[in-house]
Amino acid sequence: MSDTPDSAVQTVRKYIGQHRAAFLDDLTEWLRIPSVSARPENAPDVRRSAEWLAAQLARTGFPIAEVWETDGAPAVYAEWPSADPDAPTVLVYGHHDVQPAAREDGWHTDPFEPVVRDGRLYARGAADDKGQVFFHTLGVRAHLDLTGRTTPAVHLKLLVEGEEESGSTHFRALVEERADRLAADAVIVSDTGMWSETTPTVCTGMRGLADCEIELYGPDQDIHSGSFGGAVPNPATVAARLVAALHDEDERVTVPGFYDGVAELTDTERALIAELPFDEAAWLATARSHGTLGEAGHSTLERVWARPTAEVNGIGGGYQGPGGKTIIPSSARLKLSFRLVAGQDPDRIERSVRDWVAARVPDGVRHEITFGAATRPCLTPLDHPALRAVARSMSRAFDGAKIRYTREGGSGPAADLQDVLAAPVLFLGISVPSDGWHAPNEKVELDLLLKGVEATAHLWGELAAALR
Amino acid sequence: MSDTPDSAVQTVRKYIGQHRAAFLDDLTEWLRIPSVSARPENAPDVRRSAEWLAAQLARTGFPIAEVWETDGAPAVYAEWPSADPDAPTVLVYGHHDVQPAAREDGWHTDPFEPVVRDGRLYARGAADDKGQVFFHTLGVRAHLDLTGRTTPAVHLKLLVEGEEESGSTHFRALVEERADRLAADAVIVSDTGMWSETTPTVCTGMRGLADCEIELYGPDQDIHSGSFGGAVPNPATVAARLVAALHDEDERVTVPGFYDGVAELTDTERALIAELPFDEAAWLATARSHGTLGEAGHSTLERVWARPTAEVNGIGGGYQGPGGKTIIPSSARLKLSFRLVAGQDPDRIERSVRDWVAARVPDGVRHEITFGAATRPCLTPLDHPALRAVARSMSRAFDGAKIRYTREGGSGPAADLQDVLAAPVLFLGISVPSDGWHAPNEKVELDLLLKGVEATAHLWGELAAALR
Numbered sequence: 043m044s045d046t047p048d049s050a051v052q053t054v055r056k057y058i059g060q061h062r063a064a065f066l067d068d069l070t071e072w073l074r075i076p077s078v079s080a081r082p083e084n085a086p087d088v089r090r091s092a093e094w095l096a097a098q099l100a101r102t103g104f105p106i107a108e109v110w111e112t113d114g115a116p117a118v119y120a121e122w123p124s125a126d127p128d129a130p131t132v133l134v135y136g137h138h139d140v141q142p143a144a145r146e147d148g149w150h151t152d153p154f155e156p157v158v159r160d161g162r163l164y165a166r167g168a169a170d171d172k173g174q175v176f177f178h179t180l181g182v183r184a185h186l187d188l189t190g191r192t193t194p195a196v197h198l199k200l201l202v203e204g205e206e207e208s209g210s211t212h213f214r215a216l217v218e219e220r221a222d223r224l225a226a227d228a229v230i231v232s233d234t235g236m237w238s239e240t241t242p243t244v245c246t247g248m249r250g251l252a253d254c255e256i257e258l259y260g261p262d263q264d265i266h267s268g269s270f271g272g273a274v275p276n277p278a279t280v281a282a283r284l285v286a287a288l289h290d291e292d293e294r295v296t297v298p299g300f301y302d303g304v305a306e307l308t309d310t311e312r313a314l315i316a317e318l319p320f321d322e323a324a325w326l327a328t329a330r331s332h333g334t335l336g337e338a339g340h341s342t343l344e345r346v347w348a349r350p351t352a353e354v355n356g357i358g359g360g361y362q363g364p365g366g367k368t369i370i371p372s373s374a375r376l377k378l379s380f381r382l383v384a385g386q387d388p389d390r391i392e393r394s395v396r397d398w399v400a401a402r403v404p405d406g407v408r409h410e411i412t413f414g415a416a417t418r419p420c421l422t423p424l425d426h427p428a429l430r431a432v433a434r435s436m437s438r439a440f441d442g443a444k445i446r447y448t449r450e451g452g453s454g455p456a457a458d459l460q461d462v463l464a465a466p467v468l469f470l471g472i473s474v475p476s477d478g479w480h481a482p483n484e485k486v487e488l489d490l491l492l493k494g495v496e497a498t499a500h501l502w503g504e505l506a507a508a509l510r
Numbered sequence: 511m512s513d514t515p516d517s518a519v520q521t522v523r524k525y526i527g528q529h530r531a532a533f534l535d536d537l538t539e540w541l542r543i544p545s546v547s548a549r550p551e552n553a554p555d556v557r558r559s560a561e562w563l564a565a566q567l568a569r570t571g572f573p574i575a576e577v578w579e580t581d582g583a584p585a586v587y588a589e590w591p592s593a594d595p596d597a598p599t600v601l602v603y604g605h606h607d608v609q610p611a612a613r614e615d616g617w618h619t620d621p622f623e624p625v626v627r628d629g630r631l632y633a634r635g636a637a638d639d640k641g642q643v644f645f646h647t648l649g650v651r652a653h654l655d656l657t658g659r660t661t662p663a664v665h666l667k668l669l670v671e672g673e674e675e676s677g678s679t680h681f682r683a684l685v686e687e688r689a690d691r692l693a694a695d696a697v698i699v700s701d702t703g704m705w706s707e708t709t710p711t712v713c714t715g716m717r718g719l720a721d722c723e724i725e726l727y728g729p730d731q732d733i734h735s736g737s738f739g740g741a742v743p744n745p746a747t748v749a750a751r752l753v754a755a756l757h758d759e760d761e762r763v764t765v766p767g768f769y770d771g772v773a774e775l776t777d778t779e780r781a782l783i784a785e786l787p788f789d790e791a792a793w794l795a796t797a798r799s800h801g802t803l804g805e806a807g808h809s810t811l812e813r814v815w816a817r818p819t820a821e822v823n824g825i826g827g828g829y830q831g832p833g834g835k836t837i838i839p840s841s842a843r844l845k846l847s848f849r850l851v852a853g854q855d856p857d858r859i860e861r862s863v864r865d866w867v868a869a870r871v872p873d874g875v876r877h878e879i880t881f882g883a884a885t886r887p888c889l890t891p892l893d894h895p896a897l898r899a900v901a902r903s904m905s906r907a908f909d910g911a912k913i914r915y916t917r918e919g920g921s922g923p924a925a926d927l928q929d930v931l932a933a934p935v936l937f938l939g940i941s942v943p944s945d946g947w948h949a950p951n952e953k954v955e956l957d958l959l960l961k962g963v964e965a966t967a968h969l970w971g972e973l974a975a976a977l978r
Contacts, residue, residue, distance in 0.1 A: 249736060253834045262798040268717060268920025271849055272819035273810045274799040279753055279822050285746070286754030330730040330840075331742040333874015342741045351740035354747050355837050360824035361845060366721045366882055368847050368921075369823050372798075377829060379836050381739055406801015414834055452736025453836075 050188060051438055054499040057187045058180065058492055065180045065495070066163070066488070068098060070156045072172055073165040079115050079139035079208040088204050091138045092116040095202060102179045104200070110220065112212035115139060115204030119223070122182065122198040130509035131197040132502070133226035135459060136175035136233055137206035140167035141480045148482035161488050168486040169477035174232040175202055177472070177491055181498025188499055195506035199226060203455070206233070210455040214415075217462045227509045228428045228466050229459045230501075232494075234450055235473030237318060239487065242440040243448045244433050245469035247421030249350070250382035251453035252391050252413065256284065256399060257375050259408040264360070264369040271370060275406045278359035281374035284402060288352045292338035295352045299394045303385035305421060307348050314447055315343050328475065347449035351381040381451065388416030417453040420460045420467045431504035432468050439496035470497060518656060519906055522967040525655045526648065526960055533648045533963070534631070534956075536566060540640055541624045541633040547583050547607035547676040556672050559606045560584040563670060570647045572668070578688065580680035583607060583672030587691070590650065590666040598977035599665040600970070601694035603927060604643035604701055605674035608635035609948045616950035629956050636954040637945035642700040643670055645940070645959055649966025656967055663974035667694060671923070674701070678923040682883075685930045695977045696896045696934050697927045698969075700962075702918055703941035705786060707955065710908040711916045712901050713937035715889030717818070718850035719921035720859050720881065724752065724867060725843050727876040732828070732837040739838060743874045746827035749842040752870055756820045760806035763820045767862045771853035773889060775816050782915055783811050796943065815917035819849040849919065856884030885921040888928045888935045899972035900936050907964035938965060
């Protein structure tokens, strides 16, 4: 700890350089295991992946490395206590399962036979998420080398689930069941990315999610639109009116109370978002969309990162085959989802939506509304000491670059950790949008992968100081 | 023609009484032919039905009785010229095909083995439409007997199509192709019914129909509602907003120009409709609906008979399977239909709807709109001499009862006859709502069937006078 920052950076880089080849060999071995959680026929591979990782973590030096069973795919848990009894506890989250992939989907090489080309490692899971889990194995050793310690500066825990790509179905139950062992002062999620290769960033939060299904029942059967049309309520019309009424002219959600408690962006946060080199045309190309539309008074990035939404994911009713059929449909259905931001309470949103729907369905139409399990939003304030520690570690890895802040518009199991463990959630990821998550030819930039190692080599000391 | 009305009624009834048994035997023979036009395997039966009817019409005395080929099922045409060269020409329309029927659908007896129970003849087609075509065979002979003529008082033509129950696909082409031979001063449609057993009525018109399909294209594929939700247009939302915007708070259609030219109900027409013994609870039970909803300022009957509508027959977009899927759908689609009333022009409606949709689809969403072939509305004014002739004939058959007026909310090939032949369309039917069209245990009330014979026995003389 007597090193100046500059020499610390040099020390870490030297250590990584010495172990780079073995690190990549090991990762390659792991990437060869097709741990596709969504395909039942790959269940043995998912298990093999868990067992391989637990063994690898043990070799890394974790005194505790276990495979944890769930009612679905197994997770991996590892723990490396600090010799310092006052050290804070940090839990790293990642996942070892991957999306399906097949050569014929457009892969240039076998998705489960990793290859390095032009400084990139191509394989399913290279970025999402095996590569980003794996940088922690070399990172913690670099941390020990840097600090001369035999145990980390924090009580280090890892939880690597096996069902993230198939909905994290049993994750919440696992976390609740094992809450005592998972207890932590902070959670580090390594399953996100950065703005771009040239703009290193730290993610500060994710949106939450509440979703529901609404069934609308009109006549007891499809009826003739000539004999009855114009005189009885049409459930497809009712469904459409609900969707249309969800937003006002400013594309703000109209459900009463929807915005109650919303953590509005501060001027600083808006300025930081506006500073990012955002190219709307490129973003639209990524979205495969042909135009933008959203809440008035907010930029596209603000809309997807920091504003709650109401979206129709599916609508159906009546005849959908070829040609026409002159009926008033018997029923219609809607699937709605609401992305939530910090300050919104999914339970209150559910009540508000239920009341709002009930008030809008006319006499003669019956409705049923079912909510799924909600995911809470999470957001770590920009001035949180742990977030500043993460940013400092990233900055060191990126040669002192200014670290900017992003958010994730999506929702994830990070929120379960935040909820159950009552710990702040931080994000440390080095993947970039071009990595092709869930797409053919997924890759990770080797330089960035090693930046991940570097950042974590600095992180545990930074966090030990920040959380003390 | 020297008979007083009363003795005319007696004469007709006597004649019918003498021929009743043979008439029912013949009808029974025809009903045994399962002329189900929607089932390809019944195509030979539909042809047999046409040939049987042509032969029967020849036996009845029609000097011309032909099977007319179409690109689909054959129609039957018959003609009985009047010896009076100045006689007007009347074309009767009906159909000889029937809806599918199977014993296991809930029929108490074989649908194609007619039985008489409690004064009712049960068989598929008994009311829709073989029974109502068939009363014309005895009717014209009763007319000759009554008047002592050897040819009818009008040039009598019959066109009995074979595809009504499968969409009258080739009917318009047939009518256009044979327009010269079908030319008429008036059309009598015998394919509708009366208000009830105790309330004899004459239908005065049908609504028209324009329908379209709208495809809405958003992102090039389904996209993640977390990553992009709130910032790009959702085609399912656009579809829903179109449907919701179709009506205002009074349930009036908002498409500009939609009501242009609409023949508003006169005070007399409204009063006549209000006089009908309408039981809304019973009507709702028939509709299988649990409430009424429609254009403000109009009763239920006015809404279905005399007001134009915009109805969504189908809507679909995004995920419709079990559970949720957090996507912004790539596309959505709508099937809309518009019932039209007299004074509305389908071509103008199509243009208005196209403009209205185009103006409402936001940037970033592309749309395609396709209209089907429209059916024009038809309506015969209450003071039309031919309508009064029909009503007088019905009144004679019903012992001098006051004949009331109904309309049909549906749309039918009658409008093609009106369009192509430029002739007023009149309706003469004796079926009642309990007859169970398209349902198991279809029947016709024998008393009413013979009232149909009776009415036509008087009709040709009445029409000859009215149209001269």
